[in-house]
Amino acid sequence: MAAGRATMLRAALGLIPRNRPETLPELTLDQAGVRVDRDHLAAYDRVCGFRLNDRLPPTYPHVLAFPLTMHLLTAPDFPFPAIGLVHITNRIIVHRPVSADMQFDLAVRAADLRPHDRGRQVDIVAAASVDGETVWTSTSTYLSRSSSSPTGAKPSDADPAPEPQATWRVPTRIGRDYAAVSGDRNPIHTSRIGARLFGFPKPIAHGMWSLARSLAALEGRLPDRYTVDARFQRPILLPARVQFAHEDGRFTLTGAKPHLAGQVTPA
Numbered sequence: 001m002a003a004g005r006a007t008m009l010r011a012a013l014g015l016i017p018r019n020r021p022e023t024l025p026e027l028t029l030d031q032a033g034v035r036v037d038r039d040h041l042a043a044y045d046r047v048c049g050f051r052l053n054d055r056l057p058p059t060y061p062h063v064l065a066f067p068l069t070m071h072l073l074t075a076p077d078f079p080f081p082a083i084g085l086v087h088i089t090n091r092i093i094v095h096r097p098v099s100a101d102m103q104f105d106l107a108v109r110a111a112d113l114r115p116h117d118r119g120r121q122v123d124i125v126a127a128a129s130v131d132g133e134t135v136w137t138s139t140s141t142y143l144s145r146s147s148s149s150p151t152g153a154k155p156s157d158a159d160p161a162p163e164p165q166a167t168w169r170v171p172t173r174i175g176r177d178y179a180a181v182s183g184d185r186n187p188i189h190t191s192r193i194g195a196r197l198f199g200f201p202k203p204i205a206h207g208m209w210s211l212a213r214s215l216a217a218l219e220g221r222l223p224d225r226y227t228v229d230a231r232f233q234r235p236i237l238l239p240a241r242v243q244f245a246h247e248d249g250r251f252t253l254t255g256a257k258p259h260l261a262g263q264v265t266p267a
Contacts (some may be wrong), residue, residue, distance in 0.1 A: 054100040
C-alpha cells in the first residue's frame with residue numbers, strides 16, 4: 001500500500017510543468033518470481049464478473065504488471081506526465097492458458113513513440129513468461145493530448161454493432177472497487193473533484209474494467225490461445241447503464257454513446 005501511495009505521489013508531482021525529453025527511456029523494467037495471491041485474484045474476479053477458478057482472466061496479468069508500468073510512466077525521463085494519459089487501445093495475446101499456480105517473470109517497456117492527430121501516442125508493452133516461455137503479452141496504447149485537443153477518445157468508423165444481449169448497471173463504486181484491486185487510483189475514476197479537474201462531469205469507469213467485464217461475459221467461449229483487440233471510445237460516466245453485445249468474435253459495450261469495441265481472434 002505504501003508503495004502504491006508513493007507511486008501516485010510521483011504521478012501527481014509529474015503534473016508540475018518542466019522540460020521533458022522527446023524520446024522514450026531505453027530500459028525494460030522486470031520482476032522475477034511473481035506469484036498470484038489467490039485472495040486478490042478472487043477479489044478481482046468478483047469486481048470484474050469472472051468466475052472463481054485458477055485459470056487467470058486474460059486481463060489479470062495487466063494488474064500484476066501495473067506497478068512496473070507505473071514506475072515506467074512516472075520515471076523522470078518519460079516524455080509525458082502519467083496523470084492525463086488516455087488509454088485508447090489495448091491488445092492482449094494469450095499464448096497459452098495461464099493458471100494461478102504458475103510463477104511469472106514480468107517485463108514492461110515503452111515503445112513506438114509516434115504522432116497522433118490529437119497529440120502523441122506511445123505503447124506500453126508488458127509480457128509475462130514462465131520458465132523462459134512467453135505466455136501472455138499486452139500492448140497498451142496511451143495518448144498524450146496536445147493542449148488544443150478535445151477531451152475524450154475520438155470515435156472511429158466501424159461496422160454496425162451486434163444486437164445487445166445484456167444490460168448492465170454500473171454503480172459509482174465500481175471506480176473505487178476496481179482501483180482497490182488494480183492499484184490504478186487515478187482520481188478521474190475515484191473522485192468527482194478529480195474527474196472535474198480533467199474535464200469529466202463525473203468519475204469514469206476504468207477502461208480495463210470495461211474490457212475485463214466484457215471478457216468475463218465471454219467466459220466459456222474463449223479459446224485457449226487468442227488475441228483480444230480493444231478500442232476504448234467514450235468514457236463510461238458513473239453511475240451508468242450499458243449494453244453488451246457480441247457476435248462472431250466481435251463485442252461492444254454501448255450506452256447513449258459507444259464505449260468499447262473489441263475483437264477476439266483465435267490463434
